[in-house]
Amino acid sequence: MAPRYAxxxxxxxxxxxxxxxxxxxxxxxxxxxxxxKADVDGEPVSNIYPEFQDVNAMAILGFxxxxxxxxxxxxxxSAFNLLVAVIATQLALILNGIEYHRGKIMLDLRSLVExxxxxxxxxxxxxxxxxxxxxxxLILISLLEVSGFILNKWVLQILLKGxxxxxxxxxxxFGAFFGFMLTWILYRKGSEQRFEKEKFDKKTGLFSxxxxxFLWMFWPSFNSVLVDDGRKLGAMYSTYLALxxxxxxxxxxxxxxxxxxxxxxxxxxxxxxxxxxAVGVSTSVIHQPWEAMTIGxxxxxxxxxxxxxxxxxxxxxxQCHDTCAVLSTHGLPGLLGWLAHLLLQIKxxxxxxxxxxxxxxxxxxxxxxxxxxxxxxxxTGLLLKVNLWRPTQDKKCFDDQAFWEFxxxxxxx
Numbered sequence: 001m002a003p004r005y006a007x008x009x010x011x012x013x014x015x016x017x018x019x020x021x022x023x024x025x026x027x028x029x030x031x032x033x034x035x036x037k038a039d040v041d042g043e044p045v046s047n048i049y050p051e052f053q054d055v056n057a058m059a060i061l062g063f064x065x066x067x068x069x070x071x072x073x074x075x076x077x078s079a080f081n082l083l084v085a086v087i088a089t090q091l092a093l094i095l096n097g098i099e100y101h102r103g104k105i106m107l108d109l110r111s112l113v114e115x116x117x118x119x120x121x122x123x124x125x126x127x128x129x130x131x132x133x134x135x136x137x138l139i140l141i142s143l144l145e146v147s148g149f150i151l152n153k154w155v156l157q158i159l160l161k162g163x164x165x166x167x168x169x170x171x172x173x174f175g176a177f178f179g180f181m182l183t184w185i186l187y188r189k190g191s192e193q194r195f196e197k198e199k200f201d202k203k204t205g206l207f208s209x210x211x212x213x214f215l216w217m218f219w220p221s222f223n224s225v226l227v228d229d230g231r232k233l234g235a236m237y238s239t240y241l242a243l244x245x246x247x248x249x250x251x252x253x254x255x256x257x258x259x260x261x262x263x264x265x266x267x268x269x270x271x272x273x274x275x276x277x278a279v280g281v282s283t284s285v286i287h288q289p290w291e292a293m294t295i296g297x298x299x300x301x302x303x304x305x306x307x308x309x310x311x312x313x314x315x316x317x318x319q320c321h322d323t324c325a326v327l328s329t330h331g332l333p334g335l336l337g338w339l340a341h342l343l344l345q346i347k348x349x350x351x352x353x354x355x356x357x358x359x360x361x362x363x364x365x366x367x368x369x370x371x372x373x374x375x376x377x378x379x380t381g382l383l384l385k386v387n388l389w390r391p392t393q394d395k396k397c398f399d400d401q402a403f404w405e406f407x408x409x410x411x412x413x
Contacts, residue, residue, distance in 0.1 A: 012390065013136050013139075016136060024090045024094070027094055031097075031105050032093075032097065032106075033106055033107065034107045034108070035108040045109055048109045049109060050221075051113065051221050051224075052116075052225075054221030054222065055113050055116050055117065055221060057214055057218050058120070058215055058221075059089075059119060059120060060081070061214045062214035063081055063085075063120075063123040064077070064078040064081040064082060064211060065207050065208060065210045065212075066127075066211030066215065066269065066324075067130055068204055068207040068208050069205055069269070070130070070197070070199070070200055070204060070398050071197065071199055071201050073197070074204050075404050076131075080126075080138055081123060083135065083139070084122060084126060084142045085119050087139060087143070088118070088122045090115075091142070091143060091147070092114075092146050093105065093107065095147065096111060096115055096118070097111065113225055117168050117222070117225075117226070118149055118150060118171070121172075121174050121178070122142045123175075124175030124176060124330050125145055125175045125176075125182060126141060126179070127324030127326045127329075128180065128182055128183040128322045128324060128326045129141075129183055129186060130324055131197075131323055131397050132323065132392060132398075133186070133392060134391070134402070137391070140383065141380055141384070144379065144380045144383070145175075145178055145376060145377075147376075148373065148375075148376030151372065151376075152167075152170065152174060152372045155372070156170070156365055156368060159364075160361050160364060162365055163284065165284055166284060166341075166365070169223075169280045169283070170281075170334075170365070170369045172330040172333070172334035172337075173281070173330075173334040173366070173373070175326065176326050176327050176329075176330040176334060176373075177327075177373040178374075178377040179322070179326045180326075180331070180374075180377065181373070181378050181380075181381055182384070183320045183321055183323075184319065184381070185377075185378065185384075185385065186381055187319045188321065188397075197397065197399050198397070205265050208269050209265070209268070209269055212268070212269045212272065212273065215273055215276075216243055216272065216273060216276070219239055219243055219280075220239040220240050220276075221236075222239075222280070223235055223236075223238075223276065223279060223280040223283050224236045224239065227283065231284075234287070235283045237289065238279050238283055238291075239276055239279050239283065239292070241289055241293050242276060242279040242292045242293065242295055243272070243273070243275045244275075245293045245300070246271070246273070246274045246275030246297070247275075247300075249296070249300035249301060249304075250267055250272045250300040250304050251268065251272075253267075253300065253301055253305065254308075257304065257305065257308045264307075264308075266325075267308075270307060270324070270328070271300055271303040271304040271307060272300070273329065274296070274299035274302070274329070274333040275297075275299050275333075277329070277334055278295045278298070278334070279295055279296065279299075279337060281333075281334050281337030282337040284341070285340075285341050285344040285348065286344065295337065295340050298340075299337070302332045302333065302336055303328050306325070306332050310328055310332075314327065338362075338366055342358075342362050345358055346358065346359060
């Protein structure tokens with residue numbers, strides 16, 4: 001007989017989803033308007049749509065397949081990723097519209113792309129608690145984190161007059177530290193011993209690698225979609241070169257750090273993306289190919305070493321059970337990209353006063369982003385600990401059967 005799971009989703013997930021969606025419909029009905037002009041910021045829609053497709057593929061296919069490496073949680077990993085993405089994107093459209101138009105939500109492809117990029121911070125964070133939360137908790141995470149990330153954008157714009165690209169690309173740092181706080185607050189006793197179902201095999205590893213390939217292929221579009229036309233090609237080249245170098249470097253460091261001298265599948269799935277993360281944070285100041293390649297090399301080294309050693313040390317020292325090691329995949333490369341941005345900007349600045357001023361503003365932007373991400377992560381984590389949401393039991397973590405119907409496992413009557 002199949003194991004019996006508490007039917008908690010009926011009275012929590014369904015009302016929450018219906019209430020949210022009806023609320024979104026009402027807001028869009030009264031406050032949203034689709035721009036009817038044939039171009040967006042002077043650029044034809046036909047030129048923007050391929051970039052939107054690339055970003056959409058990253059959010060849905062890339063992150064969705066990337067998290068399917070767990071043997072008994074692949075259904076939930078891919079489907080819940082889609083559920084979180086579409087809800088977070090709708091909320092981001094509303095909040096961004098209010099931020100920019102003071103009460104009137106103007107919709108076009110550019111605003112949709114920006115909303116999906118805000119959603120990427122949520123998709124990063126949920127990787128830290130992958131398999132240990134139920135869908136209701138994931139929806140709450142998406143609502144609170146998107147709100148926090150857009151608040152961070154607003155604060156950086158008002159206080160520091162930061163560029164849109166720099167504010168958006170803070171998503172890697174924001175998402176990683178938000179997820180760090182979540183996994184610290186939601187820590188489960190006994191996590192030092194691997195969960196019974198927290199494992200992967202060849203089949204799920206292959207699907208997860210497919211997600212990595214989607215992310216790797218479309219990352220140049222992700223990093224360049226909001227860049228001005230004059231620098232868009234440079235951003236694409238820089239991202240591709242950084243990704244190429246990080247793929248080669250991650251493979252080499254993975255072999256060198258392995259006791260048996262073999263490649264590690266997790267390293268190849270996550271660390272080859274480190275160059276794209278780091279260059280995305282610093283793309284506005286990269287002017288030479290070797291700069292992007294150097295950043296990609298350093299990011300891969302830092303990310304691979306972090307995957308090999310940091311995840312276990314974080315678990316033992318700080319009681320942070322980070323399922324997907326988002327701190328090593330996005331947090332450390334993001335911080336490296338921030339440092340590269342600072343150094344390259346100072347190098348290109350002839351005026352020492354301007355260089356000092358930029359350094360102060362740049363450091364303040366990082367401190368604000370980390371402070372808000374940790375604060376919002378703390379608030380969200382404390383909210384998720386309330387028993388009202390029926391947290392997943394330890395023995396049911398990383399198990400699709402807690403949430404999905406499997407007819408071939410149904411008990412015969």
